[in-house]
Amino acid sequence: MIAADTRIGAGTTAAAPPAGAPFLSIRGLTKRYGGHVANDSINLDVYPNEVLALVGDNGAGKSTFIKMISGVHRPTSGRIRIDGKDVEMHSPNDARDAGIETLHQNLSLVDVFTVQENIFMGRELQRKIGGLVPSLDHAEMRRRTEDLFEELGLPKPDMNRTVRALSGGQRQAVGIARLLLDSNVRLLIMDEPMAALGVEESRLVLELIQRLKAKGFAVLIISHNLDHVFQVADRIAILKTGRMVGAVERDEVEHDALVHTIVGGRLPDHLAHRRAENLT
Amino acid sequence: MTDIPTETPDSDRRGFSRRLPAGMVPFLLKYSHVITFLVLFVLASVASPFFLDVTNLLNLVRGASMVGIVAVGMTIVILCRGIDLSAGSIVGVAAVAAAASAGLTSPVAWLLALALCTFLGAINGLLITKLNLQPFIATLAMMIFARGCVYLYSDGGDVYAQGADGMFRWLGSGYILGVPVPVVLFVGTWAIFVYIMRHTRWGRHVYAVGANEEAARIYGVAVDRIKIQVYALSGFLAGVAGLILVSRISVAEPNAGNLYELDAIAATLIGGTAFDGGVGGVAGTILGVLILAMITNLLNLMSVSPFVQMLAMGIIIVVAVVVSDLRNRKS
Numbered sequence A: 001m002i003a004a005d006t007r008i009g010a011g012t013t014a015a016a017p018p019a020g021a022p023f024l025s026i027r028g029l030t031k032r033y034g035g036h037v038a039n040d041s042i043n044l045d046v047y048p049n050e051v052l053a054l055v056g057d058n059g060a061g062k063s064t065f066i067k068m069i070s071g072v073h074r075p076t077s078g079r080i081r082i083d084g085k086d087v088e089m090h091s092p093n094d095a096r097d098a099g100i101e102t103l104h105q106n107l108s109l110v111d112v113f114t115v116q117e118n119i120f121m122g123r124e125l126q127r128k129i130g131g132l133v134p135s136l137d138h139a140e141m142r143r144r145t146e147d148l149f150e151e152l153g154l155p156k157p158d159m160n161r162t163v164r165a166l167s168g169g170q171r172q173a174v175g176i177a178r179l180l181l182d183s184n185v186r187l188l189i190m191d192e193p194m195a196a197l198g199v200e201e202s203r204l205v206l207e208l209i210q211r212l213k214a215k216g217f218a219v220l221i222i223s224h225n226l227d228h229v230f231q232v233a234d235r236i237a238i239l240k241t242g243r244m245v246g247a248v249e250r251d252e253v254e255h256d257a258l259v260h261t262i263v264g265g266r267l268p269d270h271l272a273h274r275r276a277e278n279l280t
Numbered sequence B: 001m002t003d004i005p006t007e008t009p010d011s012d013r014r015g016f017s018r019r020l021p022a023g024m025v026p027f028l029l030k031y032s033h034v035i036t037f038l039v040l041f042v043l044a045s046v047a048s049p050f051f052l053d054v055t056n057l058l059n060l061v062r063g064a065s066m067v068g069i070v071a072v073g074m075t076i077v078i079l080c081r082g083i084d085l086s087a088g089s090i091v092g093v094a095a096v097a098a099a100a101s102a103g104l105t106s107p108v109a110w111l112l113a114l115a116l117c118t119f120l121g122a123i124n125g126l127l128i129t130k131l132n133l134q135p136f137i138a139t140l141a142m143m144i145f146a147r148g149c150v151y152l153y154s155d156g157g158d159v160y161a162q163g164a165d166g167m168f169r170w171l172g173s174g175y176i177l178g179v180p181v182p183v184v185l186f187v188g189t190w191a192i193f194v195y196i197m198r199h200t201r202w203g204r205h206v207y208a209v210g211a212n213e214e215a216a217r218i219y220g221v222a223v224d225r226i227k228i229q230v231y232a233l234s235g236f237l238a239g240v241a242g243l244i245l246v247s248r249i250s251v252a253e254p255n256a257g258n259l260y261e262l263d264a265i266a267a268t269l270i271g272g273t274a275f276d277g278g279v280g281g282v283a284g285t286i287l288g289v290l291i292l293a294m295i296t297n298l299l300n301l302m303s304v305s306p307f308v309q310m311l312a313m314g315i316i317i318v319v320a321v322v323v324s325d326l327r328n329r330k331s
């Protein structure tokens, strides 16, 4: 179990979603692969400093959805707003600039690179010697890698070994540490970060997610494990065959009701106000 | 040798290492090309009293310098998970282009030839990134196409560097402080790219593309641009080799540079770079080049027939790749 319940008092103001304006606001987001509609007109808000879980069956379109909001795939149609402003994301760098960092399913690390090389891949620190000759700042990258692990309360891994030698949980920690490199990060997206991890390692990642929330980040997490979802999430969004069913507060649903919603693709009547089509 | 740190406690779990002290096997694997080089060096000095002669050594490196420069480019291409079969043909293009334009003064001829070769290399990159061709196929096509251009221009005969000035021959036959110019060019090119690959962002990005292209793309590496640049660079360096080649005799034969790409690939693999990208480096390639050159030299000194030499080369390539595979699996 996660130690601290950070959600005391949540759910007391029944109809209100988390206070304040959403950080990320998605309307009508659609992705077609040829004739196949993988995401069909998705509406969803993500608030600052919440843990939002995205659930749904295999092939429901979860990864497709986060690939669009992390700049990996272009939407076929629809709108993405950040802090109320429309944004176009043409590449992962655009999403990064907008404050969104993503740990993708199965694509997180380069096996033959060291921890430090993985963390800084694509944004290596480079100086110019004498204003002319480019030179990587290995020492500074090492220092910042160590700082990152310290900040996250993680044991420092051996910097000189390739990540292939690490355990699944250690690898996932490196992947997550990587997300925090830029200081302007606001939303962390993780696609099945506990998949293929043992009980103890999953617990570590869940604790890490709680710690990230406590630091003020918003976290969007995809998971098939509903126990994990109930442990870590403030709200739960349900996808069913490419359509967004709705997003509910964690305390509004029981485990069984959530399973029904995932399978049936329909929220119970008393939660009708949480349906995605109510978002405007 | 017992003071080798055992930073990898689990590294000697495999059966074949049981009889060696811990840490010994990773060490031997890691430095297998260095050890091979040293062993060959000692063998050669014992086999011939002339081997250690400075002139002989400089001649040996000079002879290897053209393949060596091509091999530096080839290593970077292979690190990027590619292959450049057209490098030898592009050497030929440079030789003919420089010979044909020698009358315009050497610098102009050199620049023209290098620009042409870089352009051909960039076309390889464009075929691979924009038309999604496999590197093997794109550069095979370029190998045939570029060689065809050479034969077409030269009509199958030699192209003489008419009106060439003194500088033209200097590139292949001159000396800088007593060191042959080709040796300076080879070692200089090698040193520059050892630095670039290790200590610049561009170098890291080449490794990233070679190790995991999809992750590199997601992490913001400009994958296509890196690939195009890598093939353009390989074309450029093949061009430099071609300039040296034509300079030495002031004649471009239409088959100049033929099969250089294969020697360059062999040198890259022997130097410890993995064929499937992302692992290895330019540093080891110089040893690969020199190992190949010394084997030829040594077998010549021992009057072994060139046909047997080819058998030896084949075996050495297999051994080198198996060793580098073991090393990469263990690190």
Ligand SMILES: Nc1ncnc2c1ncn2[C@@H]1O[C@H](COP(=O)(O)OP(=O)(O)OP(=O)(O)O)[C@@H](O)[C@H]1O
Residues within 6 Å of the ligand: A033, A036, A038, A056, A057, A058, A059, A060, A061, A062, A063, A064, A065, A105
């Ligand atoms: N690049 C693609 N080209 C064509 N179809 C795709 C592509 N990516 C995903 N799909 C299809 O889109 C649908 C949604 O896939 P997606 O990967 O988003 O599902 P998911 O909810 O992440 O599933 P899982 O839980 O198995 O990871 C699936 O039917 C899948 O086959």
Ligand SMILES: [Mg+2]
Residues within 6 Å of the ligand: A062, A063, A064, A105, A191
């Ligand atoms: Mg998925």
